[in-house]
């Protein structure tokens with residue numbers, strides 16, 4: 001599904017990624033872990049075509065996409081819930097959901113407004129409300145719903161639960177659990193190790209732009225001390 005190998009990337013003269021490799025298989029939930037500033041978002045930006053890598057390979061299925069445009073990456077079926085929500089603030093909830101909706105991969109059972117509203121009933125209640133006036137948690141639900149409406153083969157969530165109240169956070173986790181049960185492939189960037197251990201099957205840790213550890217949830221437990229050193233606050 002997604003295969004990133006030996007990725008290097010820079011902002012101008014400042015290199016941020018030196019050697020990032022990760023893989024998300026069909027129907028897998030995989031995490032990308034690491035402290036702030038280690039390069040997680042830069043990795044996501046590279047995958048999404050928002051920046052051109054210096055070197056390395058990014059494969060979506062059999063297609064090389066390093067350096068492709070964001071439109072091309074979206075067309076190939078990658079949906080992003082970006083860090084910091086980024087919904088369209090002046091559009092209503094409903095307009096946000098339909099604005100970028102698509103079923104490019106011709107899924108037989110595509111996401112619809114109804115299905116998104118069933119997943120997040122709160123969005124139905126607020127369908128006509130302008131998105132900029134939603135609470136942070138509601139905006140996050142909207143960001144997830146909007147990504148689902150593109151019917152992605154791969155869904156990437158960058159810090160989707162950051163700064164949310166515990167009860168809203170739990171709703172987002174429940175949603176991800178439901179998507180996993182449907183076989184949705186997901187790359188998750190988050191800090192909540194206790195939840196991620198149960199939700200995801202495999203994990204990658206990056207430190208200073210390099211993949212320094214990878215393993216299953218059982219291996220994450222086994223290597224707890226090492227993992228804590230990499231991701232601890």
Ligand SMILES: Nc1ncnc2c1ncn2[C@@H]1O[C@H](COP(=O)(O)OP(=O)(O)OP(=O)(O)O)[C@@H](O)[C@H]1O
Nearest residue numbers: 011014016034035036037038039040041042043083
């Ligand atoms: N637009 C930019 N221009 C220059 N440097 C940047 C830019 N965006 C990020 N960086 C730098 O690149 C490094 C990696 O940032 P990145 O956002 O990928 O980290 P992250 O692991 O996602 O952390 P966080 O959880 O804080 O978002 C950081 O040192 C950051 O300061």
